[in-house]
Amino acid sequence: MSYVRFPTKITAGVTFKHSFNLTAYPATGGWSLVVYLRGATSINMQSTADGNQHLFNISAETTKTYQAGHYGYSLRAINISGEVEELDSGVLEIIADLSAINTSTDLRSHAQKTLAALEAVIEGRASLDQERYRINNRELYRTPLETLLKLRSLYRAEVAREQAKAKGKSLFGQVVRVTLE
Incomplete structure (x- = not known):
């Protein structure tokens, strides 16, 4: 080749x-x-x-x-x-x-959507102190806050990589954009 x-x-x-x-x-x-x-x-x-x-x-x-x-x-x-x-x-x-494309189409990447969802859950959990509870033989388990924070960190890093790539930057901060004509 x-x-x-x-x-x-x-x-x-x-x-x-x-x-x-x-x-x-x-x-x-x-x-x-x-x-x-x-x-x-x-x-x-x-x-x-x-x-x-x-x-x-x-x-x-x-x-x-x-x-x-x-x-x-x-x-x-x-x-x-x-x-x-x-x-x-x-x-x-x-x-x-x-x-x-329809005006209501969400063009965010999977990582951006997931990060927004995680941040909404974390924000909503700020006032809740129970991780689980039971009412009439029904139990609700919530994802531990520590796990949510770890996931948020992972997705923040993924979104940062996507944004750097879109701007033409490498992981080392060097501009590497190439335009083919």
Whole structure:
């Protein structure tokens, strides 16, 4: 497999443009590129020749039909004699089209939702001193406050990692954002 990297994110409802200049697989030499995405749905993308380059130019009309989620992908070079080479594979994320999402949709991550729920429980427990009680042969057990505090710490760290990643920072505070054009 050669060193070729396909983008790891595609936004639904937005034009997707990406080009490859591959000297070993020139578009003028009878090669074309195909990307196979498999996940919530099956998506195939075909490149077009732009001189020696391979251009993926997928319209917003087409990408708006893409279902959000994580997809496995395989980028392949195919020549006119039927030879197939896999150039890259991995996982990419199709991000939902915000213009098509209902206003009441909660776009927070699992970690953000769980942290908010834990903090609400902890806040509500501040005035309760019993961990369990029984009334007429019915018992109620509450999660110990110590356990809730440990879980809150874990989820705070997870949310902090997500936020750092979204800002392009590593765990060491170095900016590592790379923009491919």
